[in-house]
Amino acid sequence: MDKAAPLQFFNEMFDSESVRPPYRGLEEWTRDMPAELRSLKQSEAESLFRRIGITFAVYGEGGDPDRLIPFDMFPRVFSADEWRRLERGIKQRARALNAFLVDVYGRGEIVRAGRIPARLVYQNEAYEKAVCGFLPPRGVYSHIVGIDIVRTGRDEFYVLEDNCRTPSGVSYMLENREIMMRMFPHLFQENRIAPVEGYPRALRRTLASVAPKKCTGEPKVVILTPGHFNSAYYEHSFLADMMGVELVEGQDLFVEGDFVWMRTTEGPKKVDVIYRRIDDAFLDPLCFKPDSMLGIPGLMNVYRSGGVTIASAPGAGVADDKAVYTFVPEMVRFYLGEEPLLNNVPTWQCGKRDDCAYVLEHLAELVVKEVHGSGGYGMLVGPKASKAEVELFADKIREKPENYIAQPTLALSTCPTFVAEGVAPRHVDLRPYCLVGESIELVPGGLTRVALTEGSLVVNSSQGGGVKDTWVVAD
């Protein structure tokens, strides 16, 4: 990609006036849908979401904790061919990221080979010294890898970031599909759309396949949630329900002897695999944050002695750090001996003096992100920011340059979206969920996020983005 090229947006449905093949099944559907039916269906969808209880609380915004993420009924479509290509790239990346994690908590070959600076790895805030030398079952640190991908052209896909800890949003992938099938059954009869409903079973299978070595018999899997005040609580309980496993909070678990136990009405029951949806820092007050109320004292000792598996493994965060991101293509080459199938977005490290100078000079054209931030908080979208905002951000970068990276403002592809005036193109991204255990699996689909505001390139739900059903259609 030319770093300075002007923005040309790829429209996923219309290719210079003709409809691209994956979207052909939708042409008639939109053309023939009268406005009244559309608004009827839209409010039906909303009330379905509300009844199901899918809500999303936005951090720091206050207001209604039961807010809905806006759902757009216009699906985002990939052809089977496009998907096969993506799938190969995603799986390759997930393998490389896990190989990297095993390496940096083991011998550190990649650092010794000089392919990534030692400082970036070992002085990284996400690097957990507590798990050095420990090899998790099957050598998997990140069991669910969420890779955020944007499209900028017919054959151009870029990885925006990797999420190796606990990527959220998969419940939307599943529920969006349920709701679309309920509202527009004929679309599913007319198009051959690959199902995504196997995800919860695949996730359970993946987690059971990484049971600790001391586990005998059918592994007991649980999901650990920070509690019902967490904004993603709906997702935690939804997944537990679909997987048929218990949803526990820290207070429901305790350590005794060599194992972790769950408090039940019949007394303690042993737990083998914990799919945790809380951060490393809150896992075990004896090992990490001493004042954490969420954790289980002694958990890390049991973990390190092979009494329980934690997924994702503590320490996995070092692989999805935004500064480490730059080196993922290098990891693919180093561990797999392959060329990366998915590209990184060109990235400037503000910690490097030359890069920083360039970034400060071109701030108005770039997107700047905090290295450790997530969810679209604390970022600057240069072309959309006012002069004052840009200057304020420049000061922040000068103060702590290593805290920031910058990328060109990407020409995110657009997908037709229902708006007040009818149908209009809006920018989208994609988060597929790759499962890594005994084998590597990827359900054909993912979460498509859409920036509902005209011209906006920020798709985060915390910043007013919406979601779409994502289809992979057979050729």
Place this chain on the structure above:
Amino acid sequence: MLARTASNLYWISRYIERAETNARLLEVGARNALMPNIGGGYRNEWDSVLRASGTAQAFDRKYGEPVQRNVESHMFFDSDNASSVAACIERARENGRIVRTALTTQVWDALNTAFQEIREMQRTERSKLALSDLIDWTTRTTALIRGASLATQLRNDGFDFSNVGHYLERADSTARLLDVKYYVLLPQVGLVGSGLDNYQWSTLLRAMSAHRSFGWAYGGEVTPLKIADFLILNRQSPRSLMTAIEGVEQFLGQLARRYGKSSKPLSQSRSVLAELAETNVSEIFEEGLHEFLTRFIRDIAAIGASVHETYLSGEAR
């Protein structure tokens, strides 16, 4: 099952039952507000409604004079009042959200819809909400939630805990309603049997939606003895103390069989049940209805405490 989940299920039932009791109390108040003030009974029927709900003091601090509109606000809408219909529905739904995975879609749907509707009502102009509609809404909604639970929930230990909660709350609320009516309205034994007495007693039947079933079960004159029998000892009456405590015993027994382990709350409920089975209304009136009810309420609370300690606290071994 997870002790915390059991606890959530248990409390959902208790809150739903409590919401219903509150609506029934409001109904009694509304009905009596329509009656001519006969012979200076208790000061004000709204006041007795507040006492029955156990929130008279809190009401006094916040609102002062018990007039209908304020009592309605307090007992239906006010989230500050922990036992208002709105607060009960909110908390039942919150508990439901926490254990979403242990509820069927129908039960969650009923709970969540109730919550959405009550929020809508809280936003609606009060003049557009007739008290009778609020009461109807509550009894209909709680019946729907309970019905969805009975019709669709898996018959597992969670179902048992949910029912233990339901019957314990019902036993408690019937006993409290009886106690307030007796103690507050008729402190003098001399009044028992008078016309006013019968009128107040039949109000009690209305509060339990049992006016007609009482007629079917007993026929003839409405007397305090018959009503007390109906609400305390009659196995046909769905709200009698007997029926409620039998329910408690049944589901605690089921849990004990399921877990292959008898329990303290089970033996406690069995001894309360045995006592009820051996007594009759005359004996109860001899002991003093108030004394009997006080003891009963204490026993129920003790069973509740043991259920918590044995199953819900997570300290089970």
